[in-house]
Amino acid sequence: MLKRARRLRMDESVRTMVRETRMSQSSLIYPIFVEEGKGIIKEIEAMPGQNRYSLDTLPRALEEVVDSGVESVMFFGIPKEKDACGSQAYAENGIVQEAFRIARKEVPELYYVGDVCMCEYTSHGHCGIINGDSVDNDKTLPLLAKTAVSQVKAGADMVAPSDMMDGRVRAIRDALDEAGYIDTPIMSYAAKYASAFYGPFREAAGSDNFKGNRRTYQMDYHNRREALKEVDLDLGEGADIIMVKPAMSYLDIIREIRDRVDVPVAAYSVSGEYAMIKAAAQAGMVDEAGIVAETATSIFRAGADILITYYAKEIAAMIKEGRIG
Numbered sequence: 497m498l499k500r501a502r503r504l505r506m507d508e509s510v511r512t513m514v515r516e517t518r519m520s521q522s523s524l525i526y527p528i529f530v531e532e533g534k535g536i537i538k539e540i541e542a543m544p545g546q547n548r549y550s551l552d553t554l555p556r557a558l559e560e561v562v563d564s565g566v567e568s569v570m571f572f573g574i575p576k577e578k579d580a581c582g583s584q585a586y587a588e589n590g591i592v593q594e595a596f597r598i599a600r601k602e603v604p605e606l607y608y609v610g611d612v613c614m615c616e617y618t619s620h621g622h623c624g625i626i627n628g629d630s631v632d633n634d635k636t637l638p639l640l641a642k643t644a645v646s647q648v649k650a651g652a653d654m655v656a657p658s659d660m661m662d663g664r665v666r667a668i669r670d671a672l673d674e675a676g677y678i679d680t681p682i683m684s685y686a687a688k689y690a691s692a693f694y695g696p697f698r699e700a701a702g703s704d705n706f707k708g709n710r711r712t713y714q715m716d717y718h719n720r721r722e723a724l725k726e727v728d729l730d731l732g733e734g735a736d737i738i739m740v741k742p743a744m745s746y747l748d749i750i751r752e753i754r755d756r757v758d759v760p761v762a763a764y765s766v767s768g769e770y771a772m773i774k775a776a777a778q779a780g781m782v783d784e785a786g787i788v789a790e791t792a793t794s795i796f797r798a799g800a801d802i803l804i805t806y807y808a809k810e811i812a813a814m815i816k817e818g819r820i821g
Contacts (some may be wrong), residue, residue, distance in 0.1 A: 512818065517797040519811075519821035521565040525609060525762075526808035528561075529700050530554055530595040531574035542696035543767055544774050546806055548574065551591075551598055558603040564809035565816055568607040570656065571595050574616055574702040581625060582617035586642040590617075596651035609683065610647035612640055612657040612668065616701045623659040623710065630712055633661050640664050641671035648677045656739070658685040660713040666733035683762055683802075684735035687723035687749055690714035693742045693768030700767060723749050724756060731757065737802065742766040744791060747798040754799025762802035763795050770806040785810070789820045 504514050529540070529548045536550035537557075549557050561569055573592030575584035584590045592610065599608055614636065615623045624636030636659065644655040655672075657664045665684050672680050690711045715722055727738050738757060740750050741764035754761050773791070777784035788807045795803055805811065815821035 517793055519792070519796050519803075519815055521812040521815055522567050523796075523802050524566050524808040524812055525568040525570050525802060525804040526561055526566050527570045527572060527611075527804060527806060528554075528557060529572050529574060530591055531702070532576045532591050540696070540700045542699045543771055543806065544778065546700065546770070548700070551594055554595060554598055555602040558599055558606060561809065562603060562605060565812040566808045567605075568609060569599075570609040570611055570804060571599075571652075572611050572616060572701055578617055578619045580619055582614035582639065585614055585617040586639060586646045588646065590646070593646055593650035596647060600651035607653050608651060609654045609656055610644070610652035612644045612647065612655050613659045614639065614643075615659075621698075623713065624661055631661075633663070633713075636661050637663055637667040641667045644668040644682075645671050645675045645677070648672060648680050649675070652680075654681045654683055656683040656685060658688060658741075660685065660688050660710075660715070662729075663733070665730045665735050669734035681736035682734060683737035683739055684730040685741055685764075686727045686730040686735065686738045687740045687746070687753065688714055689717045689742065689746065691717060691742050691745075691766070691768070693745070693766045696767035696771045717745075720749060720752065724752065727753055727757060731759065735759070737762055739764060739804075740800075742769060743795045743800070743803070743805075744769050747794060750795065750798040750800050760801040761799055762804060763798075763800040765791070765795065765803060765805040765807070767806070773807075785814065785819075789814055793820055 504510055531548045533550045534552055537553050538548045540546045571592050575591050596608055613623050615621055620626055622631050624631040640659055647655055657668055665682055737760045739762040740746050743763040743765040750763055773787050776782045788810055792811050
């Protein structure tokens, strides 16, 4: 035989040399939950190995991120008090704003991303202002813009609107520019599906009392072309990075978007994806590290440039060891 595919698989050196999919620690973002209180390092039951931190313990968590080689984190805030309009989302001294201030002072070498949404801060758990039985899109936009500006003012390097309101990227871009933050990028949750994979996040973010669903604003998982429409809309409004969420069941969407746009594409491997792997590993049913390596690689192979994942530190270690990447 003149052609033998196995020639390029015969040892680790050549396999590494000809890899098509490459990863780096700088392409990972680690989500962190911050809540009000003191001395808190509280494991999230639905997500073993993941914790909520108070402001005084947050620097310790951030140093662990630095030590792992991960270079970016995304903050989610959990306030003590919630109300119908989510006022703590944009409060000057809100929990996530204070987290950015402390993080920038104590661990300035990391890159900080702010999740911009209302669901962690509203008493009803929806991602915007409730009007009757539904979320009022247009009344929510000014509050999202106000939230984004407050986060950047407190120290966020980038904002990531996750609410799925129509027009939110333009509202945030205009507000940031008006406040003088013309160089702050927006990573839009552009193709965010209404998914059962978000279940464990509700405990993590203190939204486990949420009733109803978000199908009037998050996308129907039957749809592919709609994701492309959402991406085009957000790019037209000034998004700098496009995100697909969840990741594992939406690799086809990641690939199609990657082939369509010339901006960076991010993917969020969400809480349910993490919890499934953890549960199977704890039951002794799978090799956890092997599954994590394979799923992360599949997301990058599909076309993602950035991966937001609760396994970011473990993936960074595997990249350092040369196991993946």
